[in-house]
Amino acid sequence: MALAAYLRVWLASARYSVVRTLMFRGDFFIWSMVELFWMAVNLLLITVIYQHTDSIAGWSEYEMLLLVGTAMLIQRLLMGFFWSSLFEMGRNVRTGAFDFFLAQPGHPLFMASTRKLDLDGLLNSFIAGGVVIYAAHRLGLHPSVFDIALYAGLVVAGLAVHYSILVLTMSLSFWLKSAQNIEGSYFTIAEFSRLPREAFRGIASVAFVWVLPAVVVGNAPARTLLHGFQPWWALWLVGAAAGWVSLAVFVFNRGLRQYSSASS
Amino acid sequence: MLAGVNKYRHAFLVGLQSSLVYRWNFAVRGFFSLFQLVLVFILWGAAYAGSARIGGFDFSQTVTYFTTILVLNFFVGAFNEDYQISEEIRNGLINQFLLKPINYFLYRLSIFSSARVVSGALVLLPLALVLPLLHHHLVWPHEAWRFVLAVPALLLSALVQFTIAYCFGLLTFWFLEIQGFVILSMAVESVLGGQIFPLDLMPAGLFHVAQYLPFYYQMYFPAAILTGRIGLVATERGLGLELAWAAILLGLAQLLWTRGLRRHTAVGG
Numbered sequence: 001m002a003l004a005a006y007l008r009v010w011l012a013s014a015r016y017s018v019v020r021t022l023m024f025r026g027d028f029f030i031w032s033m034v035e036l037f038w039m040a041v042n043l044l045l046i047t048v049i050y051q052h053t054d055s056i057a058g059w060s061e062y063e064m065l066l067l068v069g070t071a072m073l074i075q076r077l078l079m080g081f082f083w084s085s086l087f088e089m090g091r092n093v094r095t096g097a098f099d100f101f102l103a104q105p106g107h108p109l110f111m112a113s114t115r116k117l118d119l120d121g122l123l124n125s126f127i128a129g130g131v132v133i134y135a136a137h138r139l140g141l142h143p144s145v146f147d148i149a150l151y152a153g154l155v156v157a158g159l160a161v162h163y164s165i166l167v168l169t170m171s172l173s174f175w176l177k178s179a180q181n182i183e184g185s186y187f188t189i190a191e192f193s194r195l196p197r198e199a200f201r202g203i204a205s206v207a208f209v210w211v212l213p214a215v216v217v218g219n220a221p222a223r224t225l226l227h228g229f230q231p232w233w234a235l236w237l238v239g240a241a242a243g244w245v246s247l248a249v250f251v252f253n254r255g256l257r258q259y260s261s262a263s264s
Numbered sequence: 265m266l267a268g269v270n271k272y273r274h275a276f277l278v279g280l281q282s283s284l285v286y287r288w289n290f291a292v293r294g295f296f297s298l299f300q301l302v303l304v305f306i307l308w309g310a311a312y313a314g315s316a317r318i319g320g321f322d323f324s325q326t327v328t329y330f331t332t333i334l335v336l337n338f339f340v341g342a343f344n345e346d347y348q349i350s351e352e353i354r355n356g357l358i359n360q361f362l363l364k365p366i367n368y369f370l371y372r373l374s375i376f377s378s379a380r381v382v383s384g385a386l387v388l389l390p391l392a393l394v395l396p397l398l399h400h401h402l403v404w405p406h407e408a409w410r411f412v413l414a415v416p417a418l419l420l421s422a423l424v425q426f427t428i429a430y431c432f433g434l435l436t437f438w439f440l441e442i443q444g445f446v447i448l449s450m451a452v453e454s455v456l457g458g459q460i461f462p463l464d465l466m467p468a469g470l471f472h473v474a475q476y477l478p479f480y481y482q483m484y485f486p487a488a489i490l491t492g493r494i495g496l497v498a499t500e501r502g503l504g505l506e507l508a509w510a511a512i513l514l515g516l517a518q519l520l521w522t523r524g525l526r527r528h529t530a531v532g533g
Binding site: 027030031033034037038040041044045048049051052053054055056057172176184185188189191192195196198199200204207208 | 288289292293296297299300302303305306307309310311312313314315318319441444445447448451452454455460461465466467
């Protein structure tokens, strides 16, 4: 299937999602509140800690707010574009409803990842963006257009990493048929992207900075706003995104071989 | 009387078998919960680097608090009971309980208890693996009364947690989809239950108000008793309030059940 055809499929899915959201407006309101509340929880944690200390690993309160806001922005974009579809993937594999995606004329991962768009997640990404702008304002930052463009590009690369981790997590369903709620594992890993690189030492540094890309996802774009273009950080995140997307596609494809359809 | 107890004992045993089917689910969850502890180490370790004591407690006391919260979560926390109850109402599976001499609340409580036995046992395995790294940071108070009074506090905490989940599940009589409410409430419960940060780090006024809310008794209260964050007088007073909240929530659950059944339409077999 050509790229243009994929785009048309995605636009049709997006249109369906918008119509569906307009049909269930109360649901949209509740889920918007859910996301808002969880973002507030993260901000509250930072506020409470900074009431008792001036610095976390050398980061001031508003620097930390900018980092947390960036991590939240990436996560909200993931929620908006991919979460609902991938969340259902585990259940569909268990029930056999995944057959539906295999019968469609496109790569099953694309079909299973983009079926639904969550407008509440996308709406809250503006609020997360607002947190970043507020923190930048309090820090007196004046990033250039290039820095802002680079920040946006790194946020997209971070989104690719988060997407890959979620696909890897949900792909476990192909092997662990009786596993439920494994999507919670993604959230656990994603939480590390809210912490500054300097806080990681020893084995934690090896695991979460070098092996898992969790830390670089939030830190690379946030540092671009704080300190300008840093080639090492940008290359690191883009490289991690390419590597982890490849790994996720590979594991998903291997998982598909395990899938034994609705008749199992 | 014995027959009454016996049917819930059987429900407990069936629940135990059912939970064992999902042992991988609990095991994966238990394993990933260790990441939560790592997160605590990194974030709070960095915060303590600039201050030897936060809120009157040192780093080891904070690590002990979060480790206790993690373990309690698997022993007394409600996982997806609200969702299971909601599904039974939505799919009409609840109809079978309306025709049998069984109390749905007690039946569900039996299933919840068995699931917590399995999840609690399974979280101890990954925890045992990291114990050699962790035990230097685990500091427990020595007063014996803490471990005595923690028992009723934990039992009531489990009851409060389950009853809140049960009430949310019963909302399905009124709303088709309750997941939004549940996750919204989870955010509030996580903060006011002390799972995100120890509640005593909040400003004094807010901490005082939190003590009158049921969320305080879901997790923070038993954890605070066990880790020495509250004294004997506050514990005794807390137990009274916890009992009161358990009674209020049980009353609310009964009200929702009777009012909900009036709206319920049982179709088919």
